[in-house]
Amino acid sequence: MLGLALVVGGLWIGQNVNLLPDSASANAPVYDELFRVLFSIGTILFLGIVGLVIYSLIRFRRRPGQSKDGLALEGNLPLEIFWTAVPAVVVLFVGLYSYDIYDRMGGMQPLAQSAVHNHQAIEAKERVWGGIGSGPIELSKQAKSSLSVEVTALQFAFLFHYPEGDIISGELHVPSGQPVSMRMESKDVIHAFWVPEFRLKQDVIPGQPTILNFTATKPGRYPIVCAELCGPYHGSMRSTVVVEAPDEYKRWFKENSKDPILEA
Amino acid sequence: MTTLSPINSSSEEKSEEQVVNEQEHGDHRLFGLAAFLVADGMTFAGFFAAYLTFKAVNPLLPDAIYELELPLPTLNTVLLLVSSATFHRAGQALRKDEAKLCQRWLLFTAGLGLAFLASQMVEYFTLPFGLTDNLYASTFYALTGFHGLHVTLGAIMILIVWWQARQPGGRITSENPFPLEAAELYWHFVDGIWVILFIILYLL
Amino acid sequence: MTTASQQTHQSSSGSLQPKGWLKYFSFSLDHKVIGLQYLVCGFIFYLIGGSLASAIRIELSSPMSDFMARDTYNQVLTLHGTIMIFLWIVPVVNGAFGNYLIPFYVGARDMAFPRLNAVAFWLIPPAGLMLITSYFITGAAESGWTAYPPLSITTPAAGQIIWILSVLLLGGSSIFGGINFIATILKLRRPGLKLMQLPMYCWAMLGTSILVVLSTPVLAGTLILLSFDIVAHTGFFNPTLGGNVIVYQHLFWFYSHPAVYIMVLPAFGLVSEILPVHCRKPLFGYSTMVYSIMAIVFLGLIVWAHHMFTSGTPPWMRLFFTIATSFIAVPTGIKFFNWVATLWGGRISLNSAVLFSCGFIANFVLGGITGVALAQVPFDIHVHDTYFVVAHFHYIVYGGSVFVIFSSIYHWYPKFTGRMLNEDLGRLHFLLTFLGFNLCFAPQHWLGLNGMPRRVAEYDPQFTFINQLSSIGALIMALSTLPFLWNVIQSAFKGAIAGDNPWEALTPEWLTTSPPPVENWTGMAPLVKEPYGYGIKEESIQIQSPDISDPENNKQ
């Protein structure tokens, strides 16, 4: 009875918490789904165990005058098997579920391929070291051509280079709804590219290019945060990603493009 | 559940004390050394792992790859393997109380160790690359250098054991073989590491 | 024989004699002296590390970088991490309690290698001093306790080299300690004592020491390579010279993930000693507890890359390390369920030791849950290197290990000194610590989820309020140290006399005087086959400790 209330309560809390920032990319809702499931399971476990501890402390506290020892229970095999098996099943479920989430985020797609596909400019043989794939598969399957951006991180700024228009910008402008594929490399130490509203982070590493693919969905201005200690001004190494409606993005692109042929 | 004899008969207690006291010496030091060598081996394992990863994921430009000459390192391998055997003979001689023979084998082992170091030096001076030339070169010197440090320490240990064994009144006898056994265990370990190093660095 | 043993008995019993204090500053070979040396030395470093934490929280109570210079801030956070891990938690949960308790538990008069033991301790103060003075002379390291290259190669070299040297010394100390514990537990057991009769802390220390011996040398080797990069300009981890920065991370975490267990497993063991005594119940599920420790040791060695999910690791690696990490939750969960079952049906004294132990359970469950979440790649990709992670590992190492250290001090102080601690001050200490700790770190989960990265001196002003809340929590934590310090110092002189066994415990350290004589027992070591035999055979308790309960005690 109590357990049932706990499970229902945990699920309810998990479904109704609002601890995350805006979700502004295609994989953010997928992430939030995982978060809610984990939060539900966590709440149930936490309240269950802590509840038992508090209950035991009150119920079984030594009252004045009591001096005898407690129950001489040394163990209980079925019980041990029970609480080995149940967490194992829960963990297995969590693992499989998060694998599924990861797959839906595009994490299991071979990176090098998408990199070569998206960056004809880069020699096909370049080794790509990791990153995360191209956002939810459904979206990438819509065969929209993806926007390539080359990201350079240095102490203490991000530079965004758009090979198509030869634009170099300190702010990242992306159109909403179109997949973006970023190839990132650092000039000095390790940095990390993080947009909390996209639920995405990827280290930017010197000597080893990494790839980050995403599809922004909600127009707005979101912070880009460096998340890897990179020196004294690490805390101020921030930038902005501007997600714009496709038309607005096109206007921005035209205004800044140095390549007149592409404008047409 | 009377696990203890209720009244201590002192004779029984003494004997147990003695058992405990005897346990506190001798074999435990060797056990401790073995545990330390496991730790030491993990340092090497870390270096080997780093080397293999570098090799797998950081391909060097063609002009930075050198063919390592094999004859000298092969000679080194033979030297160390033979020295392991001679050290083993020294131990056997000690157990049979043949002090003179034991000392001779020890000296021979130390000589082989020093020969290894000399030959390693020759290799260092003939190599076409220096410590900071590139990733390969650095890792090569780090691995062989760290191992060479172990050989140097081992050779010094053997010479000390040899010197102690020569002392009249004998700090090292068949009753107290610990220094010799410790040095032997250490020496076999260093040889074993060399074999792995030889395979990974020179043959692969 | 009797006269001789009585002399040792008298010279070391009763409260600490002023004369006796000197031995704590000497190269003593007595495992109990060394244990207390570790404890006091570690606590001094805790106070230093805590002051640094306060400085960090003061800086973070406003969104600007205004309290100290930015590079000073990085030095402070590096020192804070390094001190708390290598000079406080690791030496105390292993060195202090391990040295004090393990020889008792195996029925020995000292550790297997007393001299090595003293050397291991005396490596710590110089290493710590070197680390701290580097701040004043050359400037301390400023690349965080992880010292990731190439940052650690490009920051001022002097501080980084001193940092490497002191971590190498501390690692060496840790390895020597680990070897000593393995030898003591496996080889020095009293005749007749079987492995499966040892108190749980022995198993925890055996597992921990295996981890220490297998993983610490890898860190040492890695730091040697790093120092070559800094001093000799080799290029192991320097990308401009063709090196690979990720290899450093693999090697570093191969030690530093097990390091979490090196800090936490002994704490598990200590809780397993404390709870049965105060619940008057046997430890529930002894053998599953042992197996789960060994499972944790094994799994702990193969999960390191979960710290590198955003470092550009290939998908298969991410997947493998997610699954392996998640499965650590199973043996860890077993331990928690067993502790709860130990509480169930007991006669629990709600004293400070139990409160801190239960506080540990609550905190660690939360830290464990966020840990399983962090093991999931997609989850980690958002919160990696943020305040969510900061909150998570403080729930593990502070809410876990440090709570247990306090619990253990309340539990064993009577044995250490022969005097009781003040319970009211103890409960006040618990209340302040528990509230302060949770107020400080619980809100940080939210900060991380919403976009505050870790190791920053300045942040988005929208996070100001939550950061101030967290800083108030830190202030309460700092204040909570005061009743504790007062309690520990004044009880050493004025505390109620404890007697040999104030908790009526069954583990062997209580079957001798408080504080114990130099060789631990005046007679033969008692053979304790059921260290948790509460309520099982009432009469067995009297029989188990014949040689101290008979002649000596009656004279007192």
Ligand SMILES: [Cu+2]
């Ligand atoms: Cu940065």
Ligand SMILES: [Cu+2]
């Ligand atoms: Cu870890």
